[in-house]
Amino acid sequence: MNRINKKLQEDKKLLSIYFTAGYPNLEDTVPIIESLQDSGVDMIEIGLPFSDPLADGPTIQESSTHALKNGMTTEKLFDQLKNIRNTIDIPLIIMGYFNPMMQYGVEAFCKRCQEIGIDGLIIPDLPVDVYHEEYQDTFEKYGLINVFLITPQTSDERIRFIDSVSGGFIYMVSSASTTGAQSSFGNTQEDYFNRIDAMNLNAPQIVGFGISNSETFNQAIQKAKGAIIGSAFIKYISSNPVENIPQFVEKIRA
Amino acid sequence: MNKVMGTYHVNEKGYYGEFGGAYIPEMLYPNVEELRQNYLKVMAEPSFQEEFHQLLRDYVGRPTPLYYAERLSKKYHTKIYLKREDLCHTGAHKVNNTIGQILMAKRLGKNRIIAETGAGQHGVATATVCALMGIQCVVYMGEIDIKRQAPNVARMKMLGAEVVPATSGSKTLKDATNEAIRDWINNPVDTHYIIGSVVGPHPYPDMVARFQSVISEEIKKQLHEKEGRENPDHVIACVGGGSNAAGAYYHFLDNADVNIIAVEAAGKGVHSGESAATSALGKDGIIHGSRTLLMQTNDGQITEPYSISAGLDYPGVGPMHAHLYKSGRAEFISITDDEAMTSGLGLSQLEGIIPAIETSHAFAVFDHRTFKEDEIVVVNLSGRGDKDLNTYIDYFKL
Numbered sequence: 001m002n003r004i005n006k007k008l009q010e011d012k013k014l015l016s017i018y019f020t021a022g023y024p025n026l027e028d029t030v031p032i033i034e035s036l037q038d039s040g041v042d043m044i045e046i047g048l049p050f051s052d053p054l055a056d057g058p059t060i061q062e063s064s065t066h067a068l069k070n071g072m073t074t075e076k077l078f079d080q081l082k083n084i085r086n087t088i089d090i091p092l093i094i095m096g097y098f099n100p101m102m103q104y105g106v107e108a109f110c111k112r113c114q115e116i117g118i119d120g121l122i123i124p125d126l127p128v129d130v131y132h133e134e135y136q137d138t139f140e141k142y143g144l145i146n147v148f149l150i151t152p153q154t155s156d157e158r159i160r161f162i163d164s165v166s167g168g169f170i171y172m173v174s175s176a177s178t179t180g181a182q183s184s185f186g187n188t189q190e191d192y193f194n195r196i197d198a199m200n201l202n203a204p205q206i207v208g209f210g211i212s213n214s215e216t217f218n219q220a221i222q223k224a225k226g227a228i229i230g231s232a233f234i235k236y237i238s239s240n241p242v243e244n245i246p247q248f249v250e251k252i253r254a
Numbered sequence: 255m256n257k258v259m260g261t262y263h264v265n266e267k268g269y270y271g272e273f274g275g276a277y278i279p280e281m282l283y284p285n286v287e288e289l290r291q292n293y294l295k296v297m298a299e300p301s302f303q304e305e306f307h308q309l310l311r312d313y314v315g316r317p318t319p320l321y322y323a324e325r326l327s328k329k330y331h332t333k334i335y336l337k338r339e340d341l342c343h344t345g346a347h348k349v350n351n352t353i354g355q356i357l358m359a360k361r362l363g364k365n366r367i368i369a370e371t372g373a374g375q376h377g378v379a380t381a382t383v384c385a386l387m388g389i390q391c392v393v394y395m396g397e398i399d400i401k402r403q404a405p406n407v408a409r410m411k412m413l414g415a416e417v418v419p420a421t422s423g424s425k426t427l428k429d430a431t432n433e434a435i436r437d438w439i440n441n442p443v444d445t446h447y448i449i450g451s452v453v454g455p456h457p458y459p460d461m462v463a464r465f466q467s468v469i470s471e472e473i474k475k476q477l478h479e480k481e482g483r484e485n486p487d488h489v490i491a492c493v494g495g496g497s498n499a500a501g502a503y504y505h506f507l508d509n510a511d512v513n514i515i516a517v518e519a520a521g522k523g524v525h526s527g528e529s530a531a532t533s534a535l536g537k538d539g540i541i542h543g544s545r546t547l548l549m550q551t552n553d554g555q556i557t558e559p560y561s562i563s564a565g566l567d568y569p570g571v572g573p574m575h576a577h578l579y580k581s582g583r584a585e586f587i588s589i590t591d592d593e594a595m596t597s598g599l600g601l602s603q604l605e606g607i608i609p610a611i612e613t614s615h616a617f618a619v620f621d622h623r624t625f626k627e628d629e630i631v632v633v634n635l636s637g638r639g640d641k642d643l644n645t646y647i648d649y650f651k652l
Binding site: 046050051052053054055057058061062065068072073075097098100101103124125126127128130148149150151153154155158173176177178181195214 | 275276277278279280282283284422423428429432435436439440441443444537538539540541542545550552553554555556557
């Protein structure tokens, strides 16, 4: 069974952390992953940097630009991760935009992910219908779970379709926004969390965007299976050494 | 010409051959889907058509003349007609699209407009129609372009628009487009995004092409009056994103008797490393929600193009044009900075028309290939050169 599905079966709320590979330093990728696992994080999203990250706010944009300047490439990331399964057993997901994957070759990319032990992909600009028609077979051939986003504006009908195509979890974007845009949840989010919860979807939901501290984390996991922290972690790691990562995680779990 | 002709228009799924589609994050899906479901219906409404054409006539100044350029024709031993989009209000063809899209936005109940701009022409055309309709307008413009294009920034401000600097990435047109898209993600309900070219996710390339298609619609009528025939032998237009070209080609796309010539900016030379010749240098990929040809590294990072003309330095090209290139339907020619500047000066002195530097690229074609004496060649004179005077002054030491 895919590590993601196994993790989703555990009787606990999940904390997933996103970071941009190659930031702040090119060779930080593996130490960050190891430190996150040691801190008790349940799942990691490894960001493959892109020059034009449309869905991201300033924090992830800047970390991406920086990582590319540091020399991060698709091949470099795969090289850094080639022995990762010697030390890491939590699910690993690569999150990135579709163009770099196309240039690598979609099938070659998936194959390499399987060889390394990547469990899933999140590709914000690969729409579910295109995936379903053109790429689903390839992803499944290499045992990869593709994760789709839904937002408060996504219709019930489309959520049902996304649920039917999802092999792992659904990434619930907390509000109509780019990443890192807000700092608290209001009534709109609560209504949205309740609406999705009431739909009784097959795929568990994990909430992302706008989660930056224990307060927003706890709000997000009331109904959902877990939550993802991205921009807030990037901000932390930009001014703190890798050794301090456990302190960041501890505060979120508090 | 013996080409097997299919259709070169968009198909029902939003593709031109293998190019196009809507590769957008889920956050944008409702906005784009609302537009996709409504754009053809709205455009077909008689009241929409009436308002659109009335504004094109009374406000923009259409139809623009189709002018027989006698001295230019004599020089190049062929019959050259110029479609005078430079005479449109605001100085270029861009306003045809912004008029159409502001009417679309109103019918969709939107009360806030966003746009991207490179050189500022589309920004000015958008600010103009927003002033005309009394709608709030925010224009994203690369920080570097704001410095390079101060007069157009001032024009937009005078028209009441807010100009927001794009400070991410390379701080130019592609980043301004990214910022506009991010704004739309954050304002999904009340805002319409007026894209300035035949780029972006479906239905934008088709919608913008349809608004610009008034150009070739008029060419057909005017050529019939002047020559007794509707179709020229060749249509020439410059291509950055490709909106003036899409408009000039539109009604000739599926007519094999009309040769289509697309002119790209080679910058300092196609292989100089400073170029914007997307067909020659681009690879299949995704930019701003569209599958098309774009300039990128082997690793799939989008690169920054270069051209002396700010309107042609977009790293991608509209999916219609990518298809015209890949299928061989259109002839693609790339023109360097130097060739464009020289032909811009030539047109000024032969015909008394100072063209935009973008448009100057199209005229350089006459030094690259010959046309038969009895052939009719239509050049889309997409914009006037006022905005480029400083560049002309610096280049020619005027």
